[in-house]
Amino acid sequence: MTIEVIAVGGYEEIGKNMTAIKVNDDVVIFDMGIHLDRLHIHEDTDISRMHSLDLIERGVIPDDTLMREVDGKVRAIVCTHGHLDHIGAIAKLAHRYEAPIIATPYTLALIEKTIKGERKFKVNNPLKSVNPGEKIQISPNLTLEFVRTTHSIPQTITAALHTPEGAIIYANDFKFDNHQMVSPPPDYRRFRELGKKGVKVAIMDTTNIKEKQQSKTHSEKIARDLLKDVLKGPLEERKGLIVTTFSSHIERIQAITKIAERSRRKIMILGRSMERYCSLAESMGILNLPRNVSVYGNSKSINKALARANDHRSKYMLLVTGHQGEPDALLPRIANNKTNFEIKPGDNVVFSASTIPNPINLANRDLLDRRLKERGARIYNNVHVSGHAGPEDMREFIRMLQPQHLIPAHGDLSHLAAFVELAEEEGYKLGNDVHILRNGQAQVFNR
Numbered sequence: 001m002t003i004e005v006i007a008v009g010g011y012e013e014i015g016k017n018m019t020a021i022k023v024n025d026d027v028v029i030f031d032m033g034i035h036l037d038r039l040h041i042h043e044d045t046d047i048s049r050m051h052s053l054d055l056i057e058r059g060v061i062p063d064d065t066l067m068r069e070v071d072g073k074v075r076a077i078v079c080t081h082g083h084l085d086h087i088g089a090i091a092k093l094a095h096r097y098e099a100p101i102i103a104t105p106y107t108l109a110l111i112e113k114t115i116k117g118e119r120k121f122k123v124n125n126p127l128k129s130v131n132p133g134e135k136i137q138i139s140p141n142l143t144l145e146f147v148r149t150t151h152s153i154p155q156t157i158t159a160a161l162h163t164p165e166g167a168i169i170y171a172n173d174f175k176f177d178n179h180q181m182v183s184p185p186p187d188y189r190r191f192r193e194l195g196k197k198g199v200k201v202a203i204m205d206t207t208n209i210k211e212k213q214q215s216k217t218h219s220e221k222i223a224r225d226l227l228k229d230v231l232k233g234p235l236e237e238r239k240g241l242i243v244t245t246f247s248s249h250i251e252r253i254q255a256i257t258k259i260a261e262r263s264r265r266k267i268m269i270l271g272r273s274m275e276r277y278c279s280l281a282e283s284m285g286i287l288n289l290p291r292n293v294s295v296y297g298n299s300k301s302i303n304k305a306l307a308r309a310n311d312h313r314s315k316y317m318l319l320v321t322g323h324q325g326e327p328d329a330l331l332p333r334i335a336n337n338k339t340n341f342e343i344k345p346g347d348n349v350v351f352s353a354s355t356i357p358n359p360i361n362l363a364n365r366d367l368l369d370r371r372l373k374e375r376g377a378r379i380y381n382n383v384h385v386s387g388h389a390g391p392e393d394m395r396e397f398i399r400m401l402q403p404q405h406l407i408p409a410h411g412d413l414s415h416l417a418a419f420v421e422l423a424e425e426e427g428y429k430l431g432n433d434v435h436i437l438r439n440g441q442a443q444v445f446n447r
Protein backbone atom coordinates (compact mmCIF):
# COMPACT_ATOMS: atom_id res chain seq x y z
CA MET A 1 0.00 0.00 0.00
CA THR A 2 1.22 3.49 -0.92
CA ILE A 3 0.17 6.64 0.93
CA GLU A 4 0.96 10.03 -0.58
CA VAL A 5 0.45 13.43 1.09
CA ILE A 6 0.25 16.19 -1.53
CA ALA A 7 0.73 19.79 -0.37
CA VAL A 8 -1.48 21.88 -2.65
CA GLY A 9 -1.69 25.05 -0.53
CA GLY A 10 -0.97 26.31 2.98
CA TYR A 11 2.58 25.01 3.22
CA GLU A 12 4.34 28.29 2.40
CA GLU A 13 1.85 30.69 4.01
CA ILE A 14 -0.93 30.94 6.56
CA GLY A 15 -3.87 30.61 4.21
CA LYS A 16 -5.27 28.92 1.06
CA ASN A 17 -5.19 25.55 2.79
CA MET A 18 -5.57 22.46 0.61
CA THR A 19 -4.07 19.01 1.09
CA ALA A 20 -4.68 15.86 -0.95
CA ILE A 21 -4.10 12.43 0.55
CA LYS A 22 -3.80 9.52 -1.87
CA VAL A 23 -4.15 5.97 -0.59
CA ASN A 24 -3.52 3.61 -3.49
CA ASP A 25 -6.09 4.81 -6.05
CA ASP A 26 -8.32 6.73 -3.62
CA VAL A 27 -7.82 10.48 -3.10
CA VAL A 28 -9.29 12.62 -0.32
CA ILE A 29 -8.96 16.40 -0.42
CA PHE A 30 -8.85 18.30 2.87
CA ASP A 31 -9.91 21.97 2.81
CA MET A 32 -10.08 24.48 -0.06
CA GLY A 33 -9.30 27.93 1.32
CA ILE A 34 -8.31 31.42 0.27
CA HIS A 35 -5.26 33.49 1.21
CA LEU A 36 -6.80 36.30 3.26
CA ASP A 37 -3.83 38.63 2.79
CA ARG A 38 -4.15 38.75 -1.01
CA LEU A 39 -6.40 41.32 -2.69
CA HIS A 40 -6.97 42.80 0.80
CA ILE A 41 -9.49 40.02 1.42
CA HIS A 42 -11.35 40.09 4.72
CA GLU A 43 -14.57 38.61 6.04
CA ASP A 44 -16.84 40.88 3.98
CA THR A 45 -14.95 40.58 0.68
CA ASP A 46 -16.90 39.29 -2.35
CA ILE A 47 -14.92 37.25 -4.90
CA SER A 48 -18.00 35.56 -6.38
CA ARG A 49 -17.50 37.04 -9.86
CA MET A 50 -13.77 36.33 -10.14
CA HIS A 51 -12.42 33.41 -12.20
CA SER A 52 -10.48 30.66 -10.46
CA LEU A 53 -7.52 30.98 -12.84
CA ASP A 54 -7.18 34.70 -12.03
CA LEU A 55 -7.36 33.92 -8.33
CA ILE A 56 -4.74 31.17 -8.67
CA GLU A 57 -2.43 33.51 -10.58
CA ARG A 58 -2.74 36.13 -7.85
CA GLY A 59 -2.06 33.57 -5.12
CA VAL A 60 -5.52 33.94 -3.60
CA ILE A 61 -6.58 30.29 -3.89
CA PRO A 62 -4.58 27.04 -4.11
CA ASP A 63 -3.11 26.10 -7.47
CA ASP A 64 -4.86 22.76 -7.82
CA THR A 65 -3.85 22.31 -11.46
CA LEU A 66 -1.23 19.87 -10.15
CA MET A 67 -4.11 17.52 -9.29
CA ARG A 68 -4.39 16.71 -13.02
CA GLU A 69 -1.19 14.71 -12.63
CA VAL A 70 -2.52 12.72 -9.67
CA ASP A 71 -3.79 9.31 -10.72
CA GLY A 72 -6.77 8.09 -8.78
CA LYS A 73 -10.36 8.90 -7.93
CA VAL A 74 -11.18 11.83 -5.64
CA ARG A 75 -13.59 10.29 -3.15
CA ALA A 76 -14.34 13.31 -0.96
CA ILE A 77 -13.64 16.96 -0.25
CA VAL A 78 -13.44 17.33 3.53
CA CYS A 79 -13.59 20.70 5.31
CA THR A 80 -12.45 20.89 8.92
CA HIS A 81 -14.18 24.16 9.84
CA GLY A 82 -15.83 27.27 8.43
CA HIS A 83 -13.03 29.84 8.19
CA LEU A 84 -12.43 31.32 4.76
CA ASP A 85 -8.83 30.10 4.62
CA HIS A 86 -10.29 26.58 4.72
CA ILE A 87 -13.58 26.83 2.76
CA GLY A 88 -13.27 30.07 0.76
CA ALA A 89 -12.15 28.37 -2.48
CA ILE A 90 -14.84 25.67 -2.47
CA ALA A 91 -17.04 27.65 -4.87
CA LYS A 92 -14.10 28.13 -7.25
CA LEU A 93 -12.56 24.64 -7.26
CA ALA A 94 -14.96 21.96 -5.99
CA HIS A 95 -16.83 21.64 -9.30
CA ARG A 96 -13.68 20.15 -10.86
CA TYR A 97 -14.05 17.02 -8.74
CA GLU A 98 -16.86 14.47 -8.85
CA ALA A 99 -16.90 14.06 -5.11
CA PRO A 100 -19.10 14.99 -2.16
CA ILE A 101 -18.24 17.86 0.15
CA ILE A 102 -18.20 16.59 3.74
CA ALA A 103 -18.28 18.84 6.81
CA THR A 104 -20.00 19.37 10.15
CA PRO A 105 -23.51 20.91 9.97
CA TYR A 106 -22.45 24.49 10.75
CA THR A 107 -19.48 24.37 8.39
CA LEU A 108 -21.66 22.86 5.68
CA ALA A 109 -24.26 25.62 6.12
CA LEU A 110 -21.52 28.23 5.60
CA ILE A 111 -20.32 26.35 2.51
CA GLU A 112 -23.88 26.29 1.14
CA LYS A 113 -24.11 30.06 1.50
CA THR A 114 -20.77 30.46 -0.32
CA ILE A 115 -21.94 28.21 -3.15
CA LYS A 116 -25.28 30.02 -3.50
CA GLY A 117 -23.46 33.34 -3.76
CA GLU A 118 -21.06 32.12 -6.48
CA ARG A 119 -21.54 33.89 -9.84
CA LYS A 120 -18.84 32.31 -12.01
CA PHE A 121 -19.20 28.54 -11.53
CA LYS A 122 -21.96 26.04 -10.81
CA VAL A 123 -21.11 23.82 -7.88
CA ASN A 124 -23.31 20.72 -7.84
CA ASN A 125 -21.23 18.49 -5.59
CA PRO A 126 -23.35 16.52 -3.11
CA LEU A 127 -23.19 17.93 0.42
CA LYS A 128 -22.86 15.49 3.31
CA SER A 129 -23.19 16.48 6.95
CA VAL A 130 -21.19 14.56 9.56
CA ASN A 131 -21.32 15.44 13.25
CA PRO A 132 -18.24 15.55 15.49
CA GLY A 133 -17.70 12.04 16.82
CA GLU A 134 -19.19 10.32 13.77
CA LYS A 135 -17.63 8.22 11.00
CA ILE A 136 -18.46 7.82 7.31
CA GLN A 137 -17.26 5.20 4.83
CA ILE A 138 -15.90 6.94 1.74
CA SER A 139 -14.41 3.94 -0.11
CA PRO A 140 -13.95 0.21 0.57
CA ASN A 141 -10.57 0.92 2.20
CA LEU A 142 -11.12 4.37 3.72
CA THR A 143 -13.23 5.54 6.64
CA LEU A 144 -13.40 9.19 7.65
CA GLU A 145 -13.86 10.13 11.31
CA PHE A 146 -14.56 13.59 12.71
CA VAL A 147 -12.94 13.98 16.13
CA ARG A 148 -14.16 16.85 18.29
CA THR A 149 -11.68 19.66 18.88
CA THR A 150 -11.82 23.41 19.60
CA HIS A 151 -10.81 26.51 17.65
CA SER A 152 -12.31 30.00 17.20
CA ILE A 153 -15.37 28.85 15.23
CA PRO A 154 -17.98 26.25 16.23
CA GLN A 155 -17.92 22.60 15.17
CA THR A 156 -14.24 22.50 14.24
CA ILE A 157 -12.99 18.94 13.88
CA THR A 158 -9.75 17.08 13.54
CA ALA A 159 -10.11 14.61 10.68
CA ALA A 160 -8.93 11.01 11.06
CA LEU A 161 -8.71 9.11 7.78
CA HIS A 162 -8.60 5.43 8.65
CA THR A 163 -6.56 3.27 6.26
CA PRO A 164 -5.32 -0.33 6.45
CA GLU A 165 -1.90 1.16 7.34
CA GLY A 166 -3.19 3.25 10.25
CA ALA A 167 -4.89 6.60 10.69
CA ILE A 168 -3.88 9.78 8.90
CA ILE A 169 -4.62 12.76 11.16
CA TYR A 170 -5.36 16.18 9.65
CA ALA A 171 -5.35 18.69 12.53
CA ASN A 172 -5.70 22.02 10.80
CA ASP A 173 -6.72 24.15 12.81
CA PHE A 174 -7.01 23.39 16.51
CA LYS A 175 -6.45 24.53 20.09
CA PHE A 176 -7.00 22.71 23.38
CA ASP A 177 -9.70 24.70 25.19
CA ASN A 178 -11.68 23.14 28.03
CA HIS A 179 -13.81 26.18 28.90
CA GLN A 180 -15.73 27.41 25.86
CA MET A 181 -19.39 28.41 26.09
CA VAL A 182 -20.64 27.18 22.71
CA SER A 183 -18.28 24.25 22.09
CA PRO A 184 -17.47 21.21 24.28
CA PRO A 185 -13.82 20.36 25.05
CA PRO A 186 -11.69 18.37 22.61
CA ASP A 187 -12.13 14.60 22.69
CA TYR A 188 -8.79 13.83 24.36
CA ARG A 189 -9.87 10.26 25.08
CA ARG A 190 -10.42 9.56 21.40
CA PHE A 191 -7.10 11.14 20.42
CA ARG A 192 -5.31 8.83 22.87
CA GLU A 193 -7.23 5.83 21.53
CA LEU A 194 -6.15 6.72 18.01
CA GLY A 195 -2.56 6.95 19.19
CA LYS A 196 -2.74 3.48 20.73
CA LYS A 197 -4.33 1.98 17.61
CA GLY A 198 -1.68 3.50 15.36
CA VAL A 199 -1.31 6.83 13.56
CA LYS A 200 0.64 6.68 10.32
CA VAL A 201 0.91 10.43 9.68
CA ALA A 202 -0.19 13.56 11.54
CA ILE A 203 -0.51 16.84 9.62
CA MET A 204 -0.54 19.67 12.14
CA ASP A 205 -1.38 23.39 12.40
CA THR A 206 1.78 25.39 13.22
CA THR A 207 0.37 28.94 13.33
CA ASN A 208 1.57 29.65 16.89
CA ILE A 209 4.71 27.50 16.91
CA LYS A 210 6.91 30.60 17.30
CA GLU A 211 4.85 31.99 20.18
CA LYS A 212 7.25 32.69 23.07
CA GLN A 213 5.00 34.58 25.49
CA GLN A 214 2.24 31.97 25.57
CA SER A 215 3.63 28.46 25.09
CA LYS A 216 0.21 26.97 25.90
CA THR A 217 -2.67 28.91 24.38
CA HIS A 218 -5.04 30.42 26.92
CA SER A 219 -8.67 29.37 27.10
CA GLU A 220 -11.61 31.50 26.03
CA LYS A 221 -12.37 31.69 29.76
CA ILE A 222 -9.40 34.08 30.00
CA ALA A 223 -10.85 36.18 27.17
CA ARG A 224 -14.20 36.33 29.00
CA ASP A 225 -12.51 37.51 32.20
CA LEU A 226 -10.56 40.16 30.28
CA LEU A 227 -13.75 41.36 28.59
CA LYS A 228 -15.61 41.55 31.92
CA ASP A 229 -12.85 43.73 33.38
CA VAL A 230 -12.49 45.97 30.33
CA LEU A 231 -16.22 46.44 29.68
CA LYS A 232 -17.26 47.10 33.29
CA GLY A 233 -16.51 50.83 33.16
CA PRO A 234 -17.50 51.59 29.54
CA LEU A 235 -20.86 49.82 29.90
CA GLU A 236 -21.75 52.11 32.82
CA GLU A 237 -20.45 55.34 31.31
CA ARG A 238 -22.66 57.62 29.23
CA LYS A 239 -20.28 57.48 26.28
CA GLY A 240 -20.27 55.66 22.97
CA LEU A 241 -19.09 52.04 23.10
CA ILE A 242 -17.84 49.96 20.17
CA VAL A 243 -16.49 46.40 20.41
CA THR A 244 -14.85 44.75 17.43
CA THR A 245 -14.01 41.09 16.85
CA PHE A 246 -13.98 38.44 14.12
CA SER A 247 -17.46 37.91 12.70
CA SER A 248 -16.87 34.15 12.63
CA HIS A 249 -15.85 34.04 16.31
CA ILE A 250 -19.22 32.88 17.64
CA GLU A 251 -17.72 31.94 21.01
CA ARG A 252 -16.45 35.50 21.50
CA ILE A 253 -19.69 37.06 20.27
CA GLN A 254 -21.60 34.90 22.76
CA ALA A 255 -19.31 36.07 25.56
CA ILE A 256 -19.52 39.77 24.63
CA THR A 257 -23.32 39.76 24.38
CA LYS A 258 -23.76 37.85 27.66
CA ILE A 259 -21.47 40.27 29.49
CA ALA A 260 -23.42 43.25 28.15
CA GLU A 261 -26.83 41.61 28.63
CA ARG A 262 -27.47 43.02 32.11
CA SER A 263 -26.35 46.54 31.25
CA ARG A 264 -28.84 49.24 30.30
CA ARG A 265 -27.47 49.23 26.77
CA LYS A 266 -29.05 47.58 23.75
CA ILE A 267 -26.57 45.64 21.64
CA MET A 268 -26.35 46.19 17.89
CA ILE A 269 -24.47 43.57 15.87
CA LEU A 270 -23.62 45.26 12.57
CA GLY A 271 -22.25 44.02 9.25
CA ARG A 272 -22.97 41.60 6.44
CA SER A 273 -20.53 38.94 7.63
CA MET A 274 -21.65 39.38 11.25
CA GLU A 275 -25.22 38.68 10.16
CA ARG A 276 -24.18 35.67 8.06
CA TYR A 277 -22.25 33.88 10.80
CA CYS A 278 -24.54 34.86 13.68
CA SER A 279 -27.86 34.13 11.98
CA LEU A 280 -26.70 30.66 10.97
CA ALA A 281 -25.31 29.89 14.43
CA GLU A 282 -28.47 31.16 16.11
CA SER A 283 -30.79 29.21 13.78
CA MET A 284 -28.84 26.01 14.53
CA GLY A 285 -28.98 26.51 18.31
CA ILE A 286 -25.25 27.16 18.63
CA LEU A 287 -25.50 30.86 19.51
CA ASN A 288 -27.93 32.09 22.14
CA LEU A 289 -28.29 35.85 21.75
CA PRO A 290 -29.86 37.80 24.64
CA ARG A 291 -33.14 39.66 24.09
CA ASN A 292 -31.45 43.05 24.01
CA VAL A 293 -29.48 42.13 20.84
CA SER A 294 -30.41 43.16 17.29
CA VAL A 295 -28.51 42.10 14.16
CA TYR A 296 -28.28 44.31 11.06
CA GLY A 297 -26.72 43.05 7.84
CA ASN A 298 -27.70 45.27 4.91
CA SER A 299 -26.49 48.82 4.32
CA LYS A 300 -29.85 50.50 4.80
CA SER A 301 -30.58 48.89 8.16
CA ILE A 302 -26.99 49.47 9.33
CA ASN A 303 -27.19 53.17 8.48
CA LYS A 304 -30.47 53.57 10.37
CA ALA A 305 -29.10 51.70 13.38
CA LEU A 306 -25.96 53.85 13.44
CA ALA A 307 -28.06 57.01 13.30
CA ARG A 308 -30.07 55.87 16.34
CA ALA A 309 -26.90 54.96 18.21
CA ASN A 310 -25.36 58.33 17.36
CA ASP A 311 -28.33 60.20 18.81
CA HIS A 312 -28.51 58.04 21.95
CA ARG A 313 -24.96 56.76 22.33
CA SER A 314 -25.23 55.86 26.02
CA LYS A 315 -28.08 53.46 25.24
CA TYR A 316 -26.25 51.23 22.76
CA MET A 317 -23.20 49.04 22.35
CA LEU A 318 -22.02 48.42 18.79
CA LEU A 319 -20.43 45.08 17.85
CA VAL A 320 -18.68 45.42 14.49
CA THR A 321 -15.96 44.13 12.18
CA GLY A 322 -12.91 46.11 11.09
CA HIS A 323 -10.35 45.29 13.78
CA GLN A 324 -7.66 44.76 11.12
CA GLY A 325 -8.21 48.30 9.84
CA GLU A 326 -9.56 47.14 6.46
CA PRO A 327 -10.54 50.43 4.77
CA ASP A 328 -14.01 49.31 3.65
CA ALA A 329 -14.95 47.51 6.89
CA LEU A 330 -17.35 49.19 9.31
CA LEU A 331 -15.06 50.36 12.13
CA PRO A 332 -12.56 52.16 9.83
CA ARG A 333 -15.50 53.77 8.03
CA ILE A 334 -16.85 54.97 11.38
CA ALA A 335 -13.40 56.29 12.31
CA ASN A 336 -13.20 58.16 8.99
CA ASN A 337 -16.63 59.80 9.46
CA LYS A 338 -18.14 57.85 6.57
CA THR A 339 -21.18 56.60 8.49
CA ASN A 340 -24.04 58.00 10.56
CA PHE A 341 -22.13 57.39 13.79
CA GLU A 342 -19.56 59.97 14.86
CA ILE A 343 -16.74 59.13 17.29
CA LYS A 344 -16.69 61.71 20.08
CA PRO A 345 -14.14 62.40 22.84
CA GLY A 346 -14.31 59.77 25.57
CA ASP A 347 -16.00 57.10 23.44
CA ASN A 348 -14.65 53.60 24.12
CA VAL A 349 -13.39 51.22 21.42
CA VAL A 350 -12.52 47.66 22.48
CA PHE A 351 -10.47 45.40 20.20
CA SER A 352 -11.30 41.78 21.07
CA ALA A 353 -8.96 40.52 18.37
CA SER A 354 -5.28 40.57 17.55
CA THR A 355 -3.83 42.17 14.44
CA ILE A 356 -2.77 39.60 11.86
CA PRO A 357 0.93 40.48 11.47
CA ASN A 358 1.44 41.32 7.82
CA PRO A 359 2.60 44.72 6.50
CA ILE A 360 -0.78 45.73 5.02
CA ASN A 361 -2.75 44.89 8.16
CA LEU A 362 -0.22 46.56 10.44
CA ALA A 363 -0.30 49.74 8.35
CA ASN A 364 -4.11 49.73 8.18
CA ARG A 365 -4.42 49.15 11.91
CA ASP A 366 -1.94 51.92 12.70
CA LEU A 367 -3.97 54.32 10.56
CA LEU A 368 -7.20 53.22 12.27
CA ASP A 369 -5.73 53.80 15.74
CA ARG A 370 -4.55 57.27 14.72
CA ARG A 371 -7.98 58.19 13.37
CA LEU A 372 -9.69 56.99 16.54
CA LYS A 373 -7.26 58.89 18.76
CA GLU A 374 -7.66 62.05 16.68
CA ARG A 375 -11.35 61.93 17.53
CA GLY A 376 -10.67 61.41 21.23
CA ALA A 377 -11.55 57.73 21.56
CA ARG A 378 -10.21 55.56 24.36
CA ILE A 379 -8.75 52.37 22.85
CA TYR A 380 -8.51 48.99 24.61
CA ASN A 381 -6.19 46.69 22.65
CA ASN A 382 -5.80 42.93 22.39
CA VAL A 383 -8.63 41.84 24.68
CA HIS A 384 -8.17 38.46 23.10
CA VAL A 385 -6.76 34.95 23.20
CA SER A 386 -5.64 32.96 20.17
CA GLY A 387 -7.64 30.22 18.48
CA HIS A 388 -4.52 28.25 17.60
CA ALA A 389 -2.47 25.78 19.62
CA GLY A 390 0.73 26.94 21.26
CA PRO A 391 3.99 24.96 21.08
CA GLU A 392 3.28 23.02 24.28
CA ASP A 393 -0.20 22.12 22.99
CA MET A 394 1.45 20.74 19.86
CA ARG A 395 3.87 18.74 21.99
CA GLU A 396 0.96 17.36 24.03
CA PHE A 397 -0.86 16.41 20.83
CA ILE A 398 2.18 14.61 19.43
CA ARG A 399 2.44 12.61 22.67
CA MET A 400 -1.27 11.70 22.50
CA LEU A 401 -1.15 10.57 18.87
CA GLN A 402 2.34 9.03 18.80
CA PRO A 403 2.40 9.29 15.00
CA GLN A 404 4.98 7.44 12.93
CA HIS A 405 5.42 10.56 10.78
CA LEU A 406 4.78 14.29 11.22
CA ILE A 407 4.10 16.95 8.58
CA PRO A 408 3.78 20.61 9.69
CA ALA A 409 1.27 22.81 7.83
CA HIS A 410 -0.49 26.19 8.06
CA GLY A 411 2.65 28.31 8.05
CA ASP A 412 5.57 29.68 6.10
CA LEU A 413 8.99 28.05 6.09
CA SER A 414 9.94 29.63 9.42
CA HIS A 415 6.87 28.05 11.08
CA LEU A 416 7.56 24.65 9.55
CA ALA A 417 11.23 24.79 10.60
CA ALA A 418 10.29 25.76 14.17
CA PHE A 419 7.91 22.81 14.30
CA VAL A 420 10.74 20.50 13.20
CA GLU A 421 12.78 21.72 16.19
CA LEU A 422 9.94 20.78 18.54
CA ALA A 423 9.48 17.42 16.81
CA GLU A 424 13.19 16.68 17.15
CA GLU A 425 12.90 17.34 20.89
CA GLU A 426 10.28 14.56 20.86
CA GLY A 427 12.65 12.14 19.12
CA TYR A 428 11.75 12.73 15.48
CA LYS A 429 14.35 13.42 12.80
CA LEU A 430 14.04 15.70 9.77
CA GLY A 431 13.88 13.68 6.56
CA ASN A 432 13.30 10.47 8.46
CA ASP A 433 9.97 10.84 10.23
CA VAL A 434 9.26 14.59 10.21
CA HIS A 435 8.91 16.08 6.75
CA ILE A 436 8.76 19.66 5.43
CA LEU A 437 6.71 20.14 2.26
CA ARG A 438 6.30 23.20 0.06
CA ASN A 439 3.26 23.90 -2.08
CA GLY A 440 3.22 21.49 -5.01
CA GLN A 441 5.39 18.86 -3.32
CA ALA A 442 4.41 15.40 -2.10
CA GLN A 443 5.62 12.93 0.50
CA VAL A 444 5.24 9.23 -0.27
CA PHE A 445 4.99 6.54 2.40
CA ASN A 446 5.36 2.95 1.26
CA ARG A 447 4.50 -0.07 3.37
